[in-house]
Amino acid sequence: MPAADRLSDVLDAAYTCLTRYGVRRTTVDDIATEAGISRSAVYLYVRNKDDAFRRLAERLHTQALDRARQAAAAGAPPGDRIRGVLAAKLRLVLDLGGDSPHTAELLDARARLFGDICRDFTADLRTLLAGQFAAAGTPDPARAADICIALVVGLEGRPDAAELFEPAVAALLTGLLPSGAARHHHPPHLRGTS
Structure with a gap:
């Protein structure tokens, strides 16, 4: 899968987590689980959870x-x-x-x-x-x-x-x-x- 598509998946997962927990309570682990990838894979596309929400x-x-x-x-x-x-x-x-x-x-x-x-x-x-x-x-x-x-x-x-x-x-x-x-x-x- 192209990197742009995977970034889009990570951002979609961040959005889903945001709807459930809000910015403060969402973790990188939550985003990874929602995206169906490992925590370390999330870091290939965003620096941290704040970067994910900013993007x-x-x-x-x-x-x-x-x-x-x-x-x-x-x-x-x-x-x-x-x-x-x-x-x-x-x-x-x-x-x-x-x-x-x-x-x-x-x-x-x-x-x-x-x-x-x-x-x-x-x-x-x-x-x-x-x-x-x-x-x-x-x-x-x-x-x-x-x-x-x-x-x-x-x-x-x-x-x-x-x-x-x-x-x-x-x-x-x-x-x-x-x-x-x-x-x-x-x-x-x-x-x-x-």
């Missing part, structure tokens, strides 16, 4: 950022592109939150292990959003991006976030985009495989 957080945030970039590059109206970027952020939270209360640890911007990953992800989303607002002719694109991120962060802790997303974003974009640019064709999918 896992990077993978999940990179996947979400890729979805956001695809939405931003789509040949759709500005409102749809912005919705897609915001949906990528919310979907990351909804996907992780649905698996276990421990998975939210991967989203904590104050966490020692992956706080920088979370902050960089948000900064990249802000840049994508500001670019979309600038292209649409919004007077203060950076502020509009900050407002949108604040909206999604506010939705993240709500059990009805998926239902509130579309009306909240529609109302927000009506005020932030030039007339007519906020309309949309297809709502983004908020739940799915990461």
Whole structure:
């Protein structure tokens, strides 16, 4: 099996252990057992359990950022592109939150292990959003991006976030985009495989 595939298996095993035990209680032995390999084999792919969780957080945030970039590059109206970027952020939270209360640890911007990953992800989303607002002719694109991120962060802790997303974003974009640019064709999918 190629090393990249084995690393993916180790990270998948780390995720499974995270859902059961959380970062603190998971051991390298737990990850090895879940991956079906020896403890020493785990060390061929990650330095330690912290490295495994850091790489896992990077993978999940990179996947979400890729979805956001695809939405931003789509040949759709500005409102749809912005919705897609915001949906990528919310979907990351909804996907992780649905698996276990421990998975939210991967989203904590104050966490020692992956706080920088979370902050960089948000900064990249802000840049994508500001670019979309600038292209649409919004007077203060950076502020509009900050407002949108604040909206999604506010939705993240709500059990009805998926239902509130579309009306909240529609109302927000009506005020932030030039007339007519906020309309949309297809709502983004908020739940799915990461």
